[in-house]
Amino acid sequence: xxxxxxxxxxxxxRAWPRWLAGGVALGVLAVVAVSWADGGARLVLxxxxxxxAGRGAQLAAGGSRPIGTGAALAGAVAVxxxxxxxTAAGWVLLAAVPVLxxxxxxxxxSRGGAVRRGGQAALVWWAxxxxxxxxxxxxxxxxxxxxxxxxxxALGLGLLGxxxxxGATSLRAIVSxxxxxxxxxxxxxxCSAGGCGIPR
Numbered sequence: 001x002x003x004x005x006x007x008x009x010x011x012x013x014r015a016w017p018r019w020l021a022g023g024v025a026l027g028v029l030a031v032v033a034v035s036w037a038d039g040g041a042r043l044v045l046x047x048x049x050x051x052x053a054g055r056g057a058q059l060a061a062g063g064s065r066p067i068g069t070g071a072a073l074a075g076a077v078a079v080x081x082x083x084x085x086x087t088a089a090g091w092v093l094l095a096a097v098p099v100l101x102x103x104x105x106x107x108x109x110s111r112g113g114a115v116r117r118g119g120q121a122a123l124v125w126w127a128x129x130x131x132x133x134x135x136x137x138x139x140x141x142x143x144x145x146x147x148x149x150x151x152x153x154a155l156g157l158g159l160l161g162x163x164x165x166x167g168a169t170s171l172r173a174i175v176s177x178x179x180x181x182x183x184x185x186x187x188x189x190x191c192s193a194g195g196c197g198i199p200r
Contacts (some may be wrong), residue, residue, distance in 0.1 A: 026161030049078030
């Protein structure tokens, strides 16, 4: 939301359709993954891998080369596993979901204000999910636990889709804002040079 607030109207005009399409696509993907027993794990892991690889490439291009390269490689491996085996995809999700939830909670806890409170809630959610997966694995079998991890991961992708749709709505509102009025006698001649030539 902070990034959205700092977006210019021109950037928002280009970005909001992509955010909206991405959010809707993730929502549809989450629904399909939850209802598709045989291929849900592969679908979720493959989608998460594509997102991680894309984000890693952006980070690497933006100067965060070690982190970006690591994320891109992890995403590529996730896509490869998803294309190879449904069983392996389920096991990867079973291991990755608790780790990623904990990492997200600790990241939020390292910040202040309302974000820190969100991190506390995420930490409770991590403990509940991890405990539930462990109990399911012991009592009902680890294949059933892997199915539960797939559902949790699909819900995470669906939540990300909701965030993107909300962000697209905010970006669309920025586009709809009226342009700021120019000072009297301004013809725009000095604006392109970085400032207005009207004396103050």
